[in-house]
Amino acid sequence: MKSLIFETEKYVSELLQNNLPQTFLYHSFSHTKNVVNSVIEICEGEQLNETDTQLITLAAWLHDIGYIKDKLNHEEASVSLAKKHLKDSLLTAAQISIILQLIIATKMGHEPQNNLEKIIRDADCAHFGSKDFFDQSDLLRAEWELTLNKNLSDIEWTQENIDFSTQQHQFYTNYAIENWQKRKHKNLIKLTKDLKKLKADAQKTALKKAELSFKQNKAILPERGIETMFRVTLRNHISLSDIADTKANILLSVNAIIVSLVLANLLPKLDNPSNTYLIYPTVIFVIFTIITMILSVLATRPNVTSGQFNKEDVKNKKVNLLFFGNFHKMKLDEFEWAMNELMHDKDYLYGSMTKDLYFLGKVLDRKYKILRITYTFFIIGIVISASAFSIAFHYYA
Secondary structure (H helix, E strand, O other): OHHHHHHHHHHHHHHHHHHOOOOOOOOOHHHHHHHHHHHHHHHHHHOOOHHHHHHHHHHHHHOOHHHHOOOOOHHHHHHHHHHHHHOOOOOOHHHHHHHHHHHHHOOOOOOOOOHHHHHHHHHHOHHHHOOOHHHHHHHHHHHHHHHHOOOOOHHHHHHHHHHHHHHHOOOOOHHHHHHHHHHHHHHHHHHHHHHHHHHHHHHHHHHHHHHHHHHHOHHHOOOHHHHHHHHHHHHHHHHHHHHHHHHHHHHHHHHHHHHHHHHHHHHHHHHOHHHHHHHHHHHHHHHHHHHHHHHHHHHHOOOOOOOOOOHHHHHOOOOOOOOHHHOOOOOHHHHHHHHHHHHOOHHHHHHHHHHHHHHHHHHHHHHHHHHHHHHHHHHHHHHHHHHHHHHHHHHHO
16 A cells, blocks of 8 residues: 555646646645645554554545535545546555545544544644744735735634634544644644734724824814804803793702702691682692693703714714714714724714704704793793682682
């Protein structure tokens, strides 16, 4: 079988060098040779018998030759080519079947079913536990860009490596765990540090761009006269809102005192049969007082808002970011992004300030309408109650 291994090495070398596109920078003959060396290393460490070692070595030489035909389903293509290569060998059908199954075992996501499959899977990803992990990673990234048109930023690529290392890859054999796991952990720590640094650099770059953009667009931001107009008008609206709230609180306090006095002084006297003539005036008085209190509360009662928006709302300029009720449930980074969009869009900024002014006016309109009705009820209640008490005292006292 040793001669077959030598012939297979020669076959794979010529096949890949003559037929594999140069864009396959990672899955090259060099990678195949590294996998074979890793297989031999694990087999020695696991003290595998000679026959199994030779079978898995053959599988390692043949496992990636399918890339010359199909880059997405290369395992199946490798099996097809391997069948043709091994057809005239002295291997038994069972041995060929083992080799073909080992090739399939290198497929992403395959769960190894026996020790041989564990060995070839560990060997195929041995670079995760090696010092040249980052060099091999760069080759794979370049290959993806050239063959799959998959262009990832530095942050995305680093995150991809972290996710694969922590969520998809693991070493199965005792030898790999004992000898390669520690290096894999060190590589993962460095990946995590690199990701943190890349994110920090990206944030600094974004901040510098925002500052530069702000300076470049400063001329198109609202002029001082317009800013002053909005500032004064908004301040006046807020002052009017405070006045309305104060008026409502005064009415609420006054009527609360009146109700307390009625309950404390007038109601106890109604138990006396001689004072029954006071029942109707008292009921009228209390009803108007309670209505006035309810209207005062309604005048100051805040509206509940969703407090959320999405990127489409910002892009379509549908959300007013100057009102807290539209963003109080949003995350800080989402709000910062939206405010950055607002500050660099003159029309959006003017529109938001205008909407803020408009809806403040709508709130004031509602408050003062309710207050007007409240004062009217309060005056009418006082007049009717006083008249009712006068009539009661005049005719029944």
